[in-house]
Amino acid sequence: MIVLVSLICWGLALLCHGLLQPKIRRLLYIGSGRPVVPRVARLVLPLVALGMCARLEMPLSILVWVGTFSVGGLLAGGVLAVEVFRRGRPGRF
Amino acid sequence: MTLKSNRKTAKGGLWKRWLGRFVGGVACAYVCALGLFSLASGHAGGLDAILRQSLAIAVLPLVIVGLFALPGRRSGPSVFVALAVPFLHLTLS
């Protein structure tokens, strides 16, 4: 359960990070702006994940936190890639 | 870090120079790691073997990349030999 929560937190945080990047925003037809929610979420959610993982024993907690960063990032990257394709501008930036 | 481009330098020449630099760097890094072993075991009490190995393994790739990144081309691998001599001395002493 902790692993799943940490994975979701990291996935969402990295998704927010991706949505803030100019190249990805251009691919997704998102106008230039500085939305507050993704900026806050990408800072807070990893800490929430860390708080959850801290309930596990050391060093399991650190390994789960770092491991879910990797897998969460891969999931977020996959979601963004699918979204780029869905919006019909594959390969252009 | 940028060096002046030499138009006369063919791509093959550059490739050979980098290969020489890499081989020299690896040899030097290995000798540096051995020197580190000697230093670590030499002082009072000496460090545990596994700690010495951990340090050497950490240092080895850093030195390889560091030496490869060093500017300068005329001196070539001879620089590495000069750098390695003090460590070799430490190892043998």
Next chain:
Amino acid sequence: MRDILRNRMGWLHAWVGFVGGLVLVVAFTGGTLALFDTEITRWMEPELAALPEAAMTGEALDHAGAQVWALREKGQNVFLNLPSARDPVLRILHYDGHAFVGPVLDPRDGTALNSRETRGGQLFFDLHQSLYRGPVWGNLVTEAAGIGLIVAVISGVIIHFRNLVPNLLLFRPFAAPGRAWLDAHLVAGVLLLPFIIMMAYTGAVIHAPRLFPMIGAGHAARPAGRPDAGMRVVGPYAPLAPMLAQAEDIFGRGRIGFVMFGTGTVSFYRADAADFAMTRDHADFSAGDGRLVGVERIGRGMPRLGGAMRGLHFIRWGTPALRWLYFVCSVVGSMMMAAGLGLFLMKHRRVHGGTFRLALAETLALAVTLGLPLASLGYLWGSRLLPPELVHRADRETGVFFLVWLVALLHAGMRCLGGAVRPAWREQACAIAVLGCGLPILDVVSRAETAFRLRADVYLAVDACALGFGLLALWGQRVIVRAR
């Protein structure tokens, strides 16, 4: 090309990455499968599927102990592996130079179970750590490749430094092939950076004595050997069950992993799964009267560093969730390295297309990227298709693995030298799809008595993974066709 830092790092990353990558893809793929070596071994022993779950009895342990002593009196260097959550049977094991093999015993009474002879998942462990050429040269090559991986990672980070954070998730699979593969390589490489560095570093430290033989810290890998004449002792022997109870009082209940038999002593070793630091803490008993003669514990601090490195790398103490996390990261890491090999070939195809050197590079890259998974699936197929009572069965099974890999290499060589690189990749992907998607069917057919009891066990997990990789290969070969 100018002699600037970025180009220099690019050269270092490309060449160290490619040459080392050919070894590293094998080591990483082998390591990925070795994460579940015990489970794969159990899948390869379908006779054990019918065994009811039962705790080990004292009678079983004593019976097993008597069998071990009998074998040792005949000069065989065997030990006893106790049941665990991952492997609920007793095993009398010996090291055959590549894996720990031996008869399987019922944990209820210690009688031998009619299980087929196999190296199981330990083949992948051996492939991972020594390319099946241990304990010297193979270990040395993987050690050098591990250092090469760290070099490639550092140079890759230097090249990509400015875009490390902004392009963390930039993956455009529908862009031009070169761009898409580069994106995949970068995204996976950066996201897995902590995992890859940790695995490469801990792996290199574990085998450091191979690289620095002049530094005496001992090495875990030892060649198989027979016990010395002095080790042969003659009974009567004290029963093992009371000794196990005492050892469990010392190390904790269920924390004893295996029992070693020495000259007049019996040593109960703490299980690798018992703690993060993989130490060899043990309690020694007199073989004759069962009296406790000593306890050895690795102290806190520096002496535990080696155990901590092993614990981080082998993850035997980890929960199933952590092991699956490692598995996913390892699979993606292998793919990232394979993508790197592909990028190297794409780049050089423009200049060196049609040359023998490039065809050779294409052949080797294909043989390690797709040939190895194909051989691994062939190994699982061989395990079920070879007759259980075959003489030297474990060797034959291993032979099937290397035969399939050799066929894949020859196929890759013939097709790549003939200029048909893309069809070669497609054909091997198709072969993986057939073997992967067919494995669950083979499992059901060859394990008919127990296959229809659907439950979350090792059989379902291995079948599901094989099916998943089969479908992935099916999708991959369609992508190759479309990219034509």
